Structures are given as C-alpha cells and as structure tokens.
C-alpha cells in the first residue's frame with residue numbers, strides 16, 4: 001500500500017487543524033473562567049436575593065446582604 005503525497009498533506013493538515021482548534025478551545029475556556037464575576041469568598045446567593053428570612057444572612061458577605069445589614073444597623 002502506497003500513501004500518496006496528497007494523503008500525507010491532508011493528514012498533516014488535519015493534525016494542524018486539530019491542534020489549532022484545540023488550543024483555541026482551551027484559550028476560550030480560560031478566558032471565560034477569568035471573566036467570571038467573583039463574589040467574596042466564592043459565595044453564591046441561595047435565596048434569590050431575598051435576605052429577610054434567609055438562613056445564612058448573619059454570615060453572608062454578598063453585596064445584597066451587606067446592604068441589608070447596613071440598613072438594619074441604621075434602624
């Protein structure tokens with residue numbers, strides 16, 4: 001069996017394209033991870049932002065909770 005020059009080029013181009021698009025996918029994933037909004041301590045809201053009656057309100061550090069705590073402190 002003889003492999004033609006065209007088949008070798010085609011295979012080479014396939015591996016180049018695989019490496020190129022694989023690298024592009026990795027860069028895209030890294031960029032999306034880096035662009036994720038960060039919350040203090042990696043917290044996530046568990047009560048749809050309704051802080052009154054939320055079980056973790058005293059220890060929550062999310063902006064909504066901090067704002068509600070400030071509001072409570074003022075009276």
Ligand code: SF4
Pocket residue numbers: 044045046047048049050051052054055056057058060061062063064065
């Ligand atoms: S205290 Fe407020 S911000 Fe924090 S998890 Fe509960 S509802 Fe969400």
